[in-house]
Amino acid sequence: MNTLKKNVSKEEIDFYLEDLKSRFPKNRENYYLSYSGGRDSHFLYWFIKEYLKDEQIEIVSVNTYMEHHEILKRMRNNADVILIPEIKPFEIKEKYGSPCFSKIQDEFIERYQKGCRTEFLMKHINGYVFEGKDKKTYKTLFKLNNKARDLLLSGKLHKVSPKCCTHLKKKPLKRYEKETGRHAILGVRSVEGNLRKSQYKSCFSKDGTFHPIYDLTNEMLEAIEHEYKIEVPEIYDHILRTGCMGCPYGSWKHETQKELKLISKQQRNFVCELFKESYQVLGIEIEEGDTNGN
Ligand code: SF4
Incomplete structure (x- = not known):
């Protein structure tokens, strides 16, 4: 048996790819690939172009103004359409606030900073204990982390919001879908x-979004990339996932710090x-002179 990287056989790869092919709908002209230029969407790009040999699915990217150079180059080379957000990153910061802890935590913080004080919100900010069916007491799974909560409640937290993604990524695509x-x-x-595990449990969402590789493992993805020599950008030698350069949401795995070292001055x-402001709260060090162009 031909054994590939990490013990995935050629037979298993072929089986996976054929299965993936069978998941694609017949009316492909009604779909577009949301192409970020990152590893997963590029695998789908390869699959659509090289394996399905499909020309009906349009390849669509959004230039958030904060793509890694290598990733932006892939978008320019491969996308049929590159959308531009209507509002720029500094305008979003000014109008809504900055991303900081995580999308869920920032959502609750934004509501609090806008004046909301409902019982529901305060429970999610402070956490609470409740009695389970077995009569034991449990703590809520979700609450703000202590640092976020303390800064928020003392009024010392800067303006925080998860809307950066909404405006730089989601809205341009929604506009495209409508058109x-x-x-x-x-x-x-x-x-x-x-979050993704609970969000994506099958190939289709109720709104018609198709996510055919929801169950693809890292092992199988690497084996296919290896077998078919699918290009993986160098940035993945250093970090596990790419979003926008230096996004604070990468800080929990120290990816933000690593990214800051990889990009140009x-x-x-x-x-x-x-x-x-988010870097300061998260303890991400900014080198001397980084913010004044020196
Ligand atoms: S990944 Fe980060 S920087 Fe990029 S749009 Fe989302 S919140 Fe903003």
């Missing part, structure tokens, strides 16, 4: 976190100025 009537094909996988100055 074309096409549904998104997303390269999301449940192994990427608990000009790029670093831009993101350090954009995210400086």
Whole structure:
């Protein structure tokens, strides 16, 4: 048996790819690939172009102004359409606030900073104990982390919001969907976190979004990339996932700090100025001179 990287056989790869092919709908002209240029969406790009040999699915990217150079290059080379957000990163910061802890935590923080004090919200900010069916007491799974809660309640937290993604990524694609009537094909996988695990349990969502690789494992993805020599950008030699350069949401795995070392000084100055308040709270060090162009 031909054994590939990490013990995935050629037979298993072929079986997976044929199964993936069978998941694709017949009316492909009604779909577009949401192409970020990252590893998962590029695998789907390869699959659509090289394996399915499909020309009907449009390849659509959004330039958030904060893509890694290598990733932006892939978008320019491979996308049929590159959308531009209507509002720029500094305008979002000014109008809504900055991303900081995580999308869920920032959602609750934003509501509190806007004046909401409902019992529901305060429970999620402080956490609470409740009695389970077995009569034992449990703590809520979700609450703000202590640092976020203390800064928020003492009024010392800067303006925080998860809307950066909404405006830089989601809205341009929603606009495109409205104009074309096409549904998104997303390269999301449940192994990427608990939220995705609970969000993506089958190939289709109720809104018609198609996510055919929701159950693709890291092992199988690597084996296919290896077998078919699918290009993986160098940035993945250093970090596990790419989003926007220096996004504070990467800080929990120390990816933000690593990214800041990989990008050019000009790029670093831009993101350090954009995210400086969040970096300060998260303890992400900004090198001397990074925010004034020196
Ligand atoms: S990944 Fe981070 S920087 Fe990029 S749009 Fe989302 S919140 Fe903003």
